[in-house]
Amino acid sequence: MPLKRSDWLLGNIEPLLLYMISDQPMYGYQIIKELEKCSEGYFSFKEGTLYPVLHRLEKEGLVRGEWHVLESGRQRKYYHITGKGLLVLEERRVQWPKFFAAVSMITKLPLTDTR
Protein backbone atom coordinates (compact mmCIF):
# COMPACT_ATOMS: atom_id res chain seq x y z
CA MET A 1 0.00 0.00 0.00
CA PRO A 2 1.55 3.30 -1.05
CA LEU A 3 2.50 5.72 1.72
CA LYS A 4 0.06 8.58 2.09
CA ARG A 5 1.35 12.13 2.33
CA SER A 6 0.19 12.23 5.95
CA ASP A 7 2.37 9.20 6.72
CA TRP A 8 5.41 11.03 5.39
CA LEU A 9 4.54 14.05 7.47
CA LEU A 10 3.95 12.14 10.69
CA GLY A 11 7.29 10.44 10.26
CA ASN A 12 9.06 13.79 10.06
CA ILE A 13 6.84 16.07 12.05
CA GLU A 14 8.92 16.37 15.20
CA PRO A 15 11.87 18.21 13.64
CA LEU A 16 9.42 20.39 11.70
CA LEU A 17 7.68 21.37 14.91
CA LEU A 18 10.99 22.05 16.64
CA TYR A 19 12.05 24.23 13.76
CA MET A 20 8.86 26.28 13.85
CA ILE A 21 8.88 26.66 17.62
CA SER A 22 12.55 27.66 17.58
CA ASP A 23 11.57 30.81 15.65
CA GLN A 24 9.01 31.94 18.22
CA PRO A 25 6.81 30.36 20.92
CA MET A 26 3.62 29.04 19.32
CA TYR A 27 0.38 27.40 20.33
CA GLY A 28 -1.14 24.35 18.67
CA TYR A 29 -3.61 25.97 16.32
CA GLN A 30 -1.04 28.54 15.24
CA ILE A 31 1.42 25.75 14.41
CA ILE A 32 -1.11 24.02 12.18
CA LYS A 33 -1.89 27.23 10.31
CA GLU A 34 1.80 28.04 9.85
CA LEU A 35 2.58 24.52 8.62
CA GLU A 36 -0.16 24.77 6.01
CA LYS A 37 0.86 28.27 5.00
CA CYS A 38 4.61 27.66 4.76
CA SER A 39 4.18 24.40 2.84
CA GLU A 40 1.55 26.00 0.54
CA GLY A 41 -1.01 23.46 1.63
CA TYR A 42 1.23 20.40 1.15
CA PHE A 43 1.30 19.58 4.86
CA SER A 44 -2.22 19.10 6.09
CA PHE A 45 -3.34 16.33 8.43
CA LYS A 46 -5.87 15.55 11.14
CA GLU A 47 -5.35 18.48 13.49
CA GLY A 48 -5.81 16.48 16.67
CA THR A 49 -2.72 14.38 15.91
CA LEU A 50 -0.51 17.41 16.47
CA TYR A 51 -1.15 17.40 20.21
CA PRO A 52 0.20 13.93 21.08
CA VAL A 53 3.38 14.93 19.22
CA LEU A 54 3.65 18.24 21.09
CA HIS A 55 3.09 16.51 24.41
CA ARG A 56 5.69 13.90 23.54
CA LEU A 57 8.22 16.63 22.77
CA GLU A 58 7.33 18.24 26.08
CA LYS A 59 7.82 14.99 27.99
CA GLU A 60 11.18 14.48 26.33
CA GLY A 61 12.22 17.97 27.43
CA LEU A 62 12.63 19.34 23.91
CA VAL A 63 9.91 21.94 24.36
CA ARG A 64 8.32 23.59 27.38
CA GLY A 65 4.61 24.43 27.56
CA GLU A 66 3.44 27.61 29.27
CA TRP A 67 -0.12 28.73 29.81
CA HIS A 68 -0.83 32.35 28.91
CA VAL A 69 -4.00 34.18 29.87
CA LEU A 70 -5.42 36.23 27.01
CA GLU A 71 -7.26 39.53 27.34
CA SER A 72 -10.55 37.72 26.76
CA GLY A 73 -9.82 35.57 29.81
CA ARG A 74 -9.18 32.46 27.74
CA GLN A 75 -6.02 30.50 28.33
CA ARG A 76 -3.67 29.28 25.66
CA LYS A 77 -0.70 26.93 25.93
CA TYR A 78 2.36 28.24 24.16
CA TYR A 79 5.29 25.97 23.43
CA HIS A 80 8.87 27.21 23.80
CA ILE A 81 11.89 25.33 22.60
CA THR A 82 14.39 24.30 25.29
CA GLY A 83 18.16 24.06 25.17
CA LYS A 84 17.90 20.32 24.64
CA GLY A 85 15.43 20.94 21.81
CA LEU A 86 17.85 23.34 20.13
CA LEU A 87 20.60 20.72 20.27
CA VAL A 88 18.36 18.08 18.71
CA LEU A 89 17.24 20.54 16.06
CA GLU A 90 20.82 21.41 15.20
CA GLU A 91 21.59 17.70 14.78
CA ARG A 92 18.64 17.32 12.41
CA ARG A 93 19.69 20.39 10.43
CA VAL A 94 23.04 18.73 9.83
CA GLN A 95 21.45 15.39 8.89
CA TRP A 96 18.70 16.60 6.59
CA PRO A 97 20.83 17.72 3.60
CA LYS A 98 22.68 14.40 3.78
CA PHE A 99 19.37 12.54 3.87
CA PHE A 100 18.00 14.34 0.83
CA ALA A 101 21.29 13.93 -1.02
CA ALA A 102 21.13 10.19 -0.39
CA VAL A 103 17.50 10.05 -1.58
CA SER A 104 18.48 11.98 -4.67
CA MET A 105 21.29 9.53 -5.42
CA ILE A 106 18.94 6.56 -5.17
CA THR A 107 16.00 8.06 -7.06
CA LYS A 108 18.18 9.91 -9.58
CA LEU A 109 15.98 12.94 -8.98
CA PRO A 110 17.84 16.22 -8.73
CA LEU A 111 17.41 17.86 -5.33
CA THR A 112 15.63 20.89 -6.77
CA ASP A 113 12.92 18.75 -8.42
CA THR A 114 10.71 17.96 -5.44
CA ARG A 115 7.29 17.92 -7.09
Added chain:
Amino acid sequence: MVSELVGYLSTLRDNLRLDRNAETEVLQELRGHVDDRLEELKKAGLSEEEANRRCIELLGSAKLLARQIYETYSRATWRQTLLASLPHFLFGIMFALNWWRVLCGSLFMLVLVVSILVYAWCRVKPRWLSSWLRYALLPVVASGLFLLWLPRSWAWLAILVYAVVGVCLLYCFTGRIKYRDWLYASLMLLPMPTIVAWFLVMEPSGSFPNYDVSWIDARALWKA
Protein backbone atom coordinates in the same frame (compact mmCIF):
# COMPACT_ATOMS: atom_id res chain seq x y z
CA MET B 1 -21.20 24.81 21.35
CA VAL B 2 -23.44 22.48 19.37
CA SER B 3 -24.17 19.04 20.84
CA GLU B 4 -22.05 17.25 18.19
CA LEU B 5 -18.91 18.99 19.36
CA VAL B 6 -19.88 18.53 23.01
CA GLY B 7 -20.33 14.82 22.23
CA TYR B 8 -16.91 14.72 20.54
CA LEU B 9 -15.16 16.27 23.54
CA SER B 10 -17.10 14.00 25.87
CA THR B 11 -15.96 10.90 23.93
CA LEU B 12 -12.42 12.21 24.08
CA ARG B 13 -12.61 12.72 27.85
CA ASP B 14 -14.11 9.26 28.43
CA ASN B 15 -11.27 7.60 26.51
CA LEU B 16 -8.33 9.66 27.74
CA ARG B 17 -7.89 7.86 31.09
CA LEU B 18 -5.25 10.24 32.39
CA ASP B 19 -4.68 11.70 35.85
CA ARG B 20 -7.19 14.43 36.63
CA ASN B 21 -4.69 17.29 36.29
CA ALA B 22 -3.29 16.04 32.98
CA GLU B 23 -6.81 15.40 31.67
CA THR B 24 -7.95 18.92 32.56
CA GLU B 25 -4.97 20.45 30.80
CA VAL B 26 -5.36 18.35 27.66
CA LEU B 27 -9.08 19.07 27.38
CA GLN B 28 -8.55 22.77 28.00
CA GLU B 29 -5.94 22.90 25.24
CA LEU B 30 -8.16 21.05 22.76
CA ARG B 31 -11.16 23.19 23.65
CA GLY B 32 -9.06 26.26 22.87
CA HIS B 33 -8.12 24.73 19.53
CA VAL B 34 -11.75 24.01 18.76
CA ASP B 35 -12.74 27.58 19.62
CA ASP B 36 -10.06 29.01 17.31
CA ARG B 37 -11.05 26.71 14.47
CA LEU B 38 -14.77 27.40 14.88
CA GLU B 39 -14.13 31.13 14.85
CA GLU B 40 -12.20 30.85 11.60
CA LEU B 41 -14.79 28.62 9.94
CA LYS B 42 -17.62 30.96 10.88
CA LYS B 43 -15.66 33.94 9.54
CA ALA B 44 -15.32 31.99 6.30
CA GLY B 45 -19.11 31.97 6.09
CA LEU B 46 -20.12 28.57 7.45
CA SER B 47 -23.14 28.21 9.68
CA GLU B 48 -22.65 27.05 13.24
CA GLU B 49 -23.69 23.49 12.42
CA GLU B 50 -21.53 23.29 9.32
CA ALA B 51 -18.60 24.76 11.22
CA ASN B 52 -19.01 22.19 14.00
CA ARG B 53 -19.16 19.32 11.53
CA ARG B 54 -16.10 20.58 9.66
CA CYS B 55 -14.23 21.11 12.92
CA ILE B 56 -14.85 17.52 14.02
CA GLU B 57 -13.79 16.27 10.58
CA LEU B 58 -10.55 18.24 10.82
CA LEU B 59 -9.76 16.99 14.32
CA GLY B 60 -10.10 13.32 13.44
CA SER B 61 -11.43 10.38 15.46
CA ALA B 62 -11.90 11.22 19.14
CA LYS B 63 -11.08 7.67 20.26
CA LEU B 64 -7.91 7.51 18.19
CA LEU B 65 -6.79 10.90 19.45
CA ALA B 66 -7.50 9.90 23.05
CA ARG B 67 -5.49 6.71 22.60
CA GLN B 68 -2.54 8.58 21.10
CA ILE B 69 -2.53 11.09 23.95
CA TYR B 70 -2.85 8.29 26.51
CA GLU B 71 0.12 6.46 24.96
CA THR B 72 2.18 9.64 25.13
CA TYR B 73 1.45 10.15 28.81
CA SER B 74 1.86 6.48 29.71
CA ARG B 75 5.37 6.05 28.37
CA ALA B 76 7.96 5.08 30.90
CA THR B 77 11.30 3.44 30.45
CA TRP B 78 12.44 0.36 32.35
CA ARG B 79 15.04 2.55 34.02
CA GLN B 80 12.40 4.93 35.40
CA THR B 81 10.24 2.02 36.56
CA LEU B 82 13.14 0.31 38.35
CA LEU B 83 14.35 3.52 39.96
CA ALA B 84 10.85 4.35 41.16
CA SER B 85 10.49 0.92 42.78
CA LEU B 86 14.04 0.87 44.23
CA PRO B 87 13.02 1.88 47.78
CA HIS B 88 10.86 -1.25 47.98
CA PHE B 89 13.76 -3.46 46.92
CA LEU B 90 16.06 -1.78 49.44
CA PHE B 91 13.57 -2.14 52.29
CA GLY B 92 12.90 -5.73 51.21
CA ILE B 93 16.63 -6.49 51.34
CA MET B 94 16.83 -4.81 54.72
CA PHE B 95 14.16 -7.10 56.17
CA ALA B 96 15.34 -10.23 54.32
CA LEU B 97 18.87 -9.84 55.70
CA ASN B 98 17.54 -8.82 59.11
CA TRP B 99 19.45 -5.57 58.92
CA TRP B 100 16.51 -3.78 60.51
CA ARG B 101 17.46 -5.43 63.83
CA VAL B 102 20.99 -4.06 63.58
CA LEU B 103 21.55 -0.33 64.00
CA CYS B 104 24.39 -0.30 61.44
CA GLY B 105 22.23 -2.00 58.82
CA SER B 106 19.34 0.44 59.29
CA LEU B 107 21.68 3.42 59.29
CA PHE B 108 23.39 2.20 56.13
CA MET B 109 20.05 1.93 54.34
CA LEU B 110 18.94 5.31 55.62
CA VAL B 111 22.15 7.01 54.49
CA LEU B 112 21.92 5.30 51.08
CA VAL B 113 18.32 6.37 50.53
CA VAL B 114 18.88 9.95 51.73
CA SER B 115 22.00 10.25 49.54
CA ILE B 116 20.10 9.15 46.45
CA LEU B 117 17.29 11.57 47.29
CA VAL B 118 19.60 14.52 47.79
CA TYR B 119 21.45 13.71 44.57
CA ALA B 120 18.22 13.42 42.58
CA TRP B 121 16.77 16.58 44.12
CA CYS B 122 19.86 18.65 43.40
CA ARG B 123 20.38 17.35 39.88
CA VAL B 124 17.39 16.69 37.67
CA LYS B 125 14.36 15.99 39.90
CA PRO B 126 13.37 12.91 37.91
CA ARG B 127 9.80 11.62 37.93
CA TRP B 128 10.69 8.62 40.09
CA LEU B 129 11.67 11.01 42.87
CA SER B 130 8.03 11.73 43.68
CA SER B 131 7.46 7.99 44.08
CA TRP B 132 10.27 7.86 46.65
CA LEU B 133 9.21 10.92 48.56
CA ARG B 134 5.51 10.31 48.66
CA TYR B 135 4.69 6.70 49.25
CA ALA B 136 7.99 5.00 50.00
CA LEU B 137 9.44 7.33 52.61
CA LEU B 138 6.51 9.27 54.00
CA PRO B 139 5.11 6.43 56.16
CA VAL B 140 8.61 5.50 57.35
CA VAL B 141 9.60 9.08 58.26
CA ALA B 142 6.24 9.81 59.91
CA SER B 143 6.34 6.69 62.07
CA GLY B 144 10.09 7.09 62.71
CA LEU B 145 9.67 10.62 64.05
CA PHE B 146 6.69 9.47 66.09
CA LEU B 147 8.78 6.63 67.53
CA LEU B 148 11.47 9.06 68.67
CA TRP B 149 8.89 11.09 70.52
CA LEU B 150 7.06 8.14 72.15
CA PRO B 151 8.08 6.50 75.44
CA ARG B 152 9.49 2.98 75.03
CA SER B 153 6.38 1.11 76.20
CA TRP B 154 4.32 2.95 73.59
CA ALA B 155 6.53 2.02 70.65
CA TRP B 156 3.75 -0.15 69.19
CA LEU B 157 1.88 3.06 68.42
CA ALA B 158 4.49 3.93 65.77
CA ILE B 159 3.61 0.71 63.94
CA LEU B 160 -0.01 1.75 64.06
CA VAL B 161 0.88 5.18 62.62
CA TYR B 162 2.87 3.47 59.86
CA ALA B 163 -0.05 1.22 59.02
CA VAL B 164 -2.55 4.09 58.98
CA VAL B 165 -0.37 6.36 56.81
CA GLY B 166 0.38 3.44 54.51
CA VAL B 167 -3.29 2.56 54.10
CA CYS B 168 -4.19 6.20 53.39
CA LEU B 169 -1.54 6.45 50.68
CA LEU B 170 -2.60 3.10 49.24
CA TYR B 171 -6.20 4.29 49.12
CA CYS B 172 -5.21 7.53 47.32
CA PHE B 173 -3.08 5.81 44.72
CA THR B 174 -5.51 2.99 44.11
CA GLY B 175 -8.20 5.57 43.49
CA ARG B 176 -6.08 7.30 40.87
CA ILE B 177 -5.06 4.09 39.12
CA LYS B 178 -8.60 2.67 39.25
CA TYR B 179 -9.74 5.70 37.29
CA ARG B 180 -7.24 4.87 34.54
CA ASP B 181 -7.52 1.09 34.52
CA TRP B 182 -9.35 -1.04 37.09
CA LEU B 183 -7.46 -4.18 36.06
CA TYR B 184 -4.07 -2.59 36.79
CA ALA B 185 -5.42 -1.36 40.12
CA SER B 186 -6.53 -4.87 41.09
CA LEU B 187 -3.16 -6.34 40.05
CA MET B 188 -1.39 -3.68 42.11
CA LEU B 189 -3.38 -4.68 45.20
CA LEU B 190 -2.93 -8.42 44.63
CA PRO B 191 0.09 -9.03 46.89
CA MET B 192 -1.22 -6.85 49.74
CA PRO B 193 -3.48 -9.34 51.54
CA THR B 194 -0.74 -11.99 51.46
CA ILE B 195 1.94 -9.64 52.79
CA VAL B 196 -0.33 -8.30 55.54
CA ALA B 197 -1.27 -11.86 56.53
CA TRP B 198 2.41 -12.84 56.72
CA PHE B 199 3.16 -9.92 59.02
CA LEU B 200 0.20 -10.74 61.22
CA VAL B 201 1.20 -14.40 61.72
CA MET B 202 4.91 -13.66 62.17
CA GLU B 203 6.18 -14.40 65.66
CA PRO B 204 8.16 -11.82 67.68
CA SER B 205 11.37 -13.72 66.92
CA GLY B 206 10.89 -12.95 63.23
CA SER B 207 10.03 -16.53 62.23
CA PHE B 208 6.78 -18.01 61.02
CA PRO B 209 4.74 -20.44 63.16
CA ASN B 210 5.55 -24.10 62.67
CA TYR B 211 2.51 -25.26 60.74
CA ASP B 212 1.86 -28.98 60.38
CA VAL B 213 1.29 -29.65 56.68
CA SER B 214 1.57 -33.44 56.77
CA TRP B 215 -2.17 -33.67 56.02
CA ILE B 216 -1.44 -32.31 52.51
CA ASP B 217 1.02 -35.13 51.95
CA ALA B 218 -1.58 -37.66 53.15
CA ARG B 219 -4.06 -36.40 50.58
CA ALA B 220 -1.61 -36.18 47.68
CA LEU B 221 -3.25 -37.58 44.55
CA TRP B 222 -0.10 -39.24 43.26
CA LYS B 223 -0.21 -41.49 46.37
CA ALA B 224 -3.69 -42.81 45.67
